Amino acid sequence: MKGAKTTAHEPSVKFQYFATLVVNLLSIAYGVNAGWTSASVILLKSDETPLPSGKITMEEASWITSLLCVGGLIGNILFGYITNRFGRKIPLLFLAIPTVISWSLVLFAQNVYYLYASRFLNGIVGGGVFVITPLYLSDIASDSIRGTLGSTMMLSGNTGTLLAFVLGNFCDFYTTPIVIIILTIIFAISFFFFPESPIFLFKQNRISETKKSISFYQNISTTDKEALQFEMDKLKNALGNTNKDGSSGKTSSWTDFITERLARKAITIGIVLAALNQFCGCFAMLNYTASIFEEAGSNMTPNMSAIIVGVIQLVGSYAATNLVDRAGRKFLFVVSTVGTAIGLISLGTYTMLRTWGYQVETFNWIPIASFSFVIFLASCAILTLPFLVIAEILPEELKDFGASFCMTLLWIVAFTITKYLPFMTEAIGFHGSMFLFAGACLSSAVFILLFMPETKGKSYEQIMSSL
Template sequence: MSTIHTQRDCGVYVAGGVYTIIPPFLAEICNDRVRGVLGSTLVLFCNLGILLAFTFGTYFDFYMTPKFVIVMTILCAILLFLFPESSTVLLKRNQISLAEESIRFYQNLKNNSDFELLQAEMTKLKSTVKGGNSGKSSDNSFKLSDLSTGAGRKAMMIGIVLAMINQLSGCFAMLQYTATIFKEAGSSMSPNMSSIVVGLLQLVGSSVATLLVERSGRKFLFIVSSVGIALGLITLGVYMMLKSSGVSVESVNFIPIVSFSFVIFIANWAVLNLPFLVISELMPENLKDFGQSFCMVVLWVCSFITIKYLPLLTESLGMHGTMFLFSGACLSAATFIIIFMPETKGKSYEEIMAVLR
């Protein structure tokens, strides 16, 4: 179990930059109607990789997993050379013809009949990247004053909250206690097998998010995910509180595994899956680099704090108190999302900025 967790945690922390680079890149290369589906695939494939790591660690030699990862990483690096830069970056460099070629490539505009679509995309892109066709990038350079503007301030506030709840929901930290929770439920599964089950739950949950993100919208999924996590944690907390108080709970000892499984499943609908996508959608053009990076720093700092001090919390508050604390954070986040977070489904950059202002 510890070996598998070590592999997973190292992969997550070393590849942290991926969560900063991929979401804005996907937002730049796709059109508005499929932005959510493509953006949600980041965590979907991360969960697939985690499940494969758990499976390889259980059924194959220890060195099989790093060998597989090395081969896949090299293959990915080679394939990336075949793809053009995003049209947004090219237009900022005043490389208009290359920007048009990039749009044609990523949106499959190969025929002459697609010329009007191409021009529409270029017009929209030029209105987003101010000064893009004049060779000037100063309008889009980051300044501290950008954080005090309406759109910039709201985008950073929402991004920071989404990054924080991704970790303060306790889901990532609870994964460290998978074997303990399964044991509480009287499960006879080995730690490695229980990890595979959790990996499968994460994959299925993130698949649901990919299917629903352009149907139900980001805001709805975040609300359902946050409230669902809170209800699952409250149920788990009540069970643990009754058990620690000496109440007989043997007849309902299935509650820990059911609650934990539900929490992991529903968390992947949005709280663990969609922050990266929504943050990249909300950030104004001049805040994209700084804002996305800063929010990811906040996320990983919260990750360190929750995992580092979870044992201290459980010792001070008890496991049930810790569950109640995490559930409170989720309900607070759900309230914030209802009040402040705009829906970005199907909206263009200009429409999102208008809502934020």
């Protein structure tokens, strides 16, 4: 009987994919932020700057780049609270407002302070996207495709990054904000018609709306009482201890992660994955992609090098989306961390020999080959899967608080590395930075092998048992 229901529910994934496509329009819009500075900073520092106030300094450029992370930290904390209180749908729709405002500031920028405000607002949006989108996708996805849907957020973000590289190279300064404003409006209009996630509605004891949400996302007819009841029973089992009002019996807090063994292990894994996402150095380097190739002595134009890297990153994240429910999360993480470390060591060795005066011009293909290898392997897991795994392994009653905490840590590390990467490079050399990032990747690989459970294809109950 249970197998028959599963077969009957197979067509349901089409609405889950449709919802994923729409919600990730916002992820694409945010992804543009990561790549926008690559070409724009070079332009803004030049005599051809579009700012009426004149070209910017290196210090101002570092703030333009890193303020995204400051906003992300605030947005993460803010939307961690809002999501727990108001669900997934309303906060996601709200994110369209600061997105439009932030890109309007770029469109009408008169001086660098307009750009500071824009990047800060876009960071707030990013904080919201990184907290809400994985939770929303995890809530609506069937077990068989949860990994695929969860990994699409970063696939979409990388699509946005590549879009930023292309627009920055082939279009003028004002094209990018116009494109993103239009994309955001399309998202808001489309997503308005989707129901709230069934898990949040059930927690709020809105049983009638929960059934309608399940009916939509699982493609079950409202007249199919048996199938609806089967899904409602699954939901009750997944949520476990709830009161009659559908809420959990306690308020989430840091104390829960200290006193409960299962929660403690889950948050430790989440912290390592969130830190690894930034300590691999890829996000910081992507913000300076064009400048890095210029510094490394590549014989390609900086912006064209950035476009090639963007394509490689997109291919890597697409590979992750296709492999995550086949090869599994743990295998991809090990391959990704070890491979990324090898690429970083290769890039660091080349720049070290170049700095020491060795004749390496014959091998000037190494920077783009190594960096592309790093981005590809990192995109297979390090950059794409932490958000999915964190959403999967956290206990349901602590999920909103735990996800917000992990993302807060991520943004703190992101700001620190992004803001000070240029200065760290001056202090220990570009090669020193690469070796440092490689060490972080290798130590994380050992941790993942020893402590991270495989979650591929497992139900919530099975994941909790494996922790």
